[in-house]
Structure formats: C-alpha cells, structure tokens
Amino acid sequence: MSVPHEASEPYDVRGMRVTDHRFTVPLDHSTPDGESITVFAREYSDAELAPAETEQLPWLLYLQGGPGGKGSRLLSFSGWTKAASKHFRILMLDQRGTGLSTAANRQTLVLRGDASAQAQYLTHFRADSIVADAELIRETLGSEPWTTYGQSYGGFCTLTYLSFAPHGLRESLVTGGLAPLTGPADRVYRATFRRVAARNAEYFAKYPQDRGITTRIARHLDAVPEFLPTGERLSVRRFQMAGSFLGGNTRMDGLHFMLQEAFVPTPDGERLSDTFLETVHGLVSRAANPLYALIHESIYGQGGATGWAAERVLGEFPSFRPDAEEPLYTGEMVYPWYFDEDPALVPLKETAELLAAKNDWPELYNTGQLARNTVPVAAAVYTDDIYVDRDLSLETAEAVRGLQVWESADFHHDGIADDGEGIFNRLLGMVRQNRE
CATH class of the missing domain: 3.40.50.1820 (Alpha/Beta hydrolase fold, catalytic domain)
Structure with a gap:
C-alpha cells in the first residue's frame, strides 16, 4: 500500500x-x-x-x-x-x-x-x-x-x-x-535509579569539589528565588535534572564546567549567574520535545497504567530527594511536577494525568x-x-x-x-x- x-x-x-x-x-x-x-x-x-x-x-x-x-x-x-x-x-x-x-x-x-x-x-x-x-x-x-x-x-x-x-x-x-x-515500568526505574546513583558517585570521585557546590546550589535555591530565562522560578528538583550530563562519556565533564560558572557577586550577595541559568534552562525545558514528557512512561506501558512509576519508585531512593542532605542528580525520569514547573508543559498537565492513568495500552x-x-x-x-x-x-x-x-x-x-x-x-x- x-x-x-x-x-x-x-x-x-x-x-x-x-x-x-x-x-x-x-x-x-x-x-x-x-x-x-x-x-x-x-x-x-x-x-x-x-x-x-x-x-x-x-x-x-x-x-x-x-x-x-x-x-x-x-x-x-x-x-x-x-x-x-x-x-x-x-x-x-x-x-x-x-x-x-x-x-x-x-x-x-x-x-x-x-x-x-x-x-x-x-x-x-x-x-x-x-x-x-x-x-x-x-x-x-x-x-x-x-x-x-x-x-x-x-x-x-x-x-x-x-x-x-x-x-x-x-x-x-x-x-x-x-x-x-515485559513487566511494569517500576522495574525499569528501579534499575536506572541504581545506575544513576553509581554514575553520581563516579562523577563526584572525579570532581570531589563539585559535591560541595552541588549542595550549595541546592540550598541556595531553597532560600533565594532564582528565575530561568522563561520567567519561572528554578526549583532544586529541576536543577537536579542537570544529571542528563551524566549519560555521556565526554558530556559528564560538561557538568563540571557548568558548575564552575554557577555563582557571581552582585549588590545583593552571590547569585546564580545568567550564564548558568541559561545553560540549566536548555537542559530542563521540554519546549522542543514535549512528547518526551507526555508519553515517556507509556513506552513501558504493557497493558496496565504506568501511574507515574518514576515518582513512585523515587520513594525507595531518598538520596535523590531535593531535600536530601547531599542531593544527587537525576536521570531521564519524568515526574508529574514537570507539568507544574515547565511553561511548555503546564497547559498539558491534565492530558499527562490522563495518559498516566490509561490502563488499556496495547502490547508493544x-x-x-x-x-x-x-x-x-x-x-x-x-x-x-x-x-x-x-x-x-x-x-x-x-x-x-x-x-x-x-x-x-x-x-x-x-x-x-x-x-x-x-x-x-x-x-x-x-x-x-x-x-x-
């Protein structure tokens, strides 16, 4: 045909x-x-x-x-x-x-x-x-x-x-x-959370000074409003998405270079630099590929609802929580709060919830x-x-x-x-x- x-x-x-x-x-x-x-x-x-x-x-x-x-x-x-x-x-x-x-x-x-x-x-x-x-x-x-x-x-x-x-x-x-x-999406994320934790350990072993700067940025974001170029406040959990750097050989070093440019002095004290915020924005915005967030978990959907599997499994890995003493960078997991914080996804929140709840996906x-x-x-x-x-x-x-x-x-x-x-x-x- x-x-x-x-x-x-x-x-x-x-x-x-x-x-x-x-x-x-x-x-x-x-x-x-x-x-x-x-x-x-x-x-x-x-x-x-x-x-x-x-x-x-x-x-x-x-x-x-x-x-x-x-x-x-x-x-x-x-x-x-x-x-x-x-x-x-x-x-x-x-x-x-x-x-x-x-x-x-x-x-x-x-x-x-x-x-x-x-x-x-x-x-x-x-x-x-x-x-x-x-x-x-x-x-x-x-x-x-x-x-x-x-x-x-x-x-x-x-x-x-x-x-x-x-x-x-x-x-x-x-x-x-x-x-x-076969199997639920949960086992995918359970396996990849472990891989991402190991990759964090490898990264911080190579750049031990970045352990402190990562935590410092996280605590700074808790205390001081910092805004991305699109106008929304940068949260700790969204900053943790910079872990996408860890998925590559040479790209891992790019995370180190980004962190080196994190802070600049201002009349109001140290703030996150425009350079840093622009780079983070490029990593965390789904404006160019919203389908990634909308149907990501459904690619593991074999019949039953995925129901925000990554968010569910995250509870088993507290070191990835944004309020952890030394929070880790996350991988490619998609969470429901993406649709609260990313302007490209906010209008699609209800749509994403319906897809997460769909329980009759055909077999792939x-x-x-x-x-x-x-x-x-x-x-x-x-x-x-x-x-x-x-x-x-x-x-x-x-x-x-x-x-x-x-x-x-x-x-x-x-x-x-x-x-x-x-x-x-x-x-x-x-x-x-x-x-x-």
Whole structure:
C-alpha cells in the first residue's frame, strides 16, 4: 500500500545530496480511511554519486532516540553517517509529532479539544504507530526490506518492528536501546535509579569539589528565588535534572564546567549567574520535545497504567530527594511536577494525568514472534548505561532469536557521538558476517 507523498527537488549540502519527503499517513492505522497526519523524512546520499547510482543503493532508516526526538539535521557526513553513506541512502525520520511532521505540543494540541481529546490523540504516538508509518513509507518509496538503525528509543521501535512487521526488515542495528519486553515500568526505574546513583558517585570521585557546590546550589535555591530565562522560578528538583550530563562519556565533564560558572557577586550577595541559568534552562525545558514528557512512561506501558512509576519508585531512593542532605542528580525520569514547573508543559498537565492513568495500552511487543525471529539483529549494550539498563537489555537479547550483542564498557548512552563510525561498522559487520 502506498500513501500520498511529496518529494522536493534534490539539493546539495556539503557533499550530501538531500531530498525532503512528506508522507500523508493515517492518524490511527486501524482506521486507514480516517483522519490523516503528515510524517516528514529527509533523505541523504553521497553527492559524488550519479543519481542513477544513488537509485541503486538500498535504504537505511534511522530511528531517532526519544520519545519526542526529531531526526538528526545533518550538516555533513560524519561519525556513523559517514560510514553508512558508503552503503546506503539514509532516511532520517521525524517520528510523528516531531520536527516537520504534524506537530504535537502545547500550541497545537489545544486544537484537538479538551484534555480527554488530547490524550486520546496522543495514544497514537507510540512505537506501534511509528512502525506502521515506517512500513507505509517503505512501500511508498518502493524499497525492498530495508536496514534500520535504532538509537536509544529507536531500539525500542526496532523491537516493535521485529514484532509486527519483520517482513519489512533486511537487518537491524541497535545502540543503547534494548527495551524490557515485559513487566511494569517500576522495574525499569528501579534499575536506572541504581545506575544513576553509581554514575553520581563516579562523577563526584572525579570532581570531589563539585559535591560541595552541588549542595550549595541546592540550598541556595531553597532560600533565594532564582528565575530561568522563561520567567519561572528554578526549583532544586529541576536543577537536579542537570544529571542528563551524566549519560555521556565526554558530556559528564560538561557538568563540571557548568558548575564552575554557577555563582557571581552582585549588590545583593552571590547569585546564580545568567550564564548558568541559561545553560540549566536548555537542559530542563521540554519546549522542543514535549512528547518526551507526555508519553515517556507509556513506552513501558504493557497493558496496565504506568501511574507515574518514576515518582513512585523515587520513594525507595531518598538520596535523590531535593531535600536530601547531599542531593544527587537525576536521570531521564519524568515526574508529574514537570507539568507544574515547565511553561511548555503546564497547559498539558491534565492530558499527562490522563495518559498516566490509561490502563488499556496495547502490547508493544510480540514475544512469540521475537522468539521466532529470522531478521539479523546486532545490538550494542553499554555496561554502565544510566538510561537503558544493561541487565534488562541482556534479558531482552536472550528473548530475541538470533540477536547478537556487543557489550562495551567504553561508552555510555551516547556512544555513537563518541565513535559512531566504529560502532556502526562493527554492528553492520556482525549482521552480515554469516551472509556475505
């Protein structure tokens, strides 16, 4: 089945031939003749190849991390895209609701009606719908079964693809993205809280002086109103979200450099600097990716309500509380208070509550199909990943027939930012070693 499709004339960007694609797909794939939305994807190929040569290359679909992350905007081939461009035409998908696809945010969702209507609309934005979009796009482009490369949440989508549309896949690569196939969201957060605590310990061992400055900032925020550039007061618990720095190899050092610029002298005593507040704002605002907060827990929803699982499990880890004697930085958990403190999310609070209470989510994975899998799959699992737990990842790997794992302690969650070319080539070699 093909769907309405518009493609731009190709244009060149620093050695890349680029084509913009817009596809009209059903909002609800179970009712294909109902309401439709637009899904955008950008094609990249090597500009040195003649158009006829490019046409002969197979497609690679990149499934971005998230949820709520748009496809990467390439300015040149580098890292994994440099490696992939030698073998493929790369298709960067703006997953529904993101980027240039039909938007889903505080500005547009109000057009859907009340919170109940908004929540119902957003039930169609998980991996099952993303995979159904991808299959329609593949067929519309006239592609044979294609290769997918899933980073983080893109790996979750890959597992859904393998579950429900394996006929569309030639081979799949996954980095930092083997989701648990069963069980409540609570066990995900229980595992990742432990990983984040260990990463905090590693960070403060490297920068012991930052233990004191972190606590000092927290206590300062308790006593002195400090405001982010968007006008809202910065809370301790929101400052703790700077722990997103801890999810990467080199990014961890960025936290240290940010803290060095925290305080400046003023006529009213020491205050947090504009530089510091601007950097924190960039870390804690969900204006650019509100779907991350709205549907984050639902990506672990297998039937029952998630019910703010991270907030519930937080009670078992008091060192992460903002009033702890020495509070720790948090990871990628989403809490209900996000919708009280982030201006981009405040209008969506009731919608988020309805999604958290939804107790009839459809299954995202078919464990029987995964146990019978015949699609070659290779996955990088990072030993100390604070976002996608290593032990849960290996449990999933065991449940997918033929899935090959490369485990590494050399990288964290954003490993492809450090050595994307090497990681991509290694995984591609793994899925092809017995075929070519």
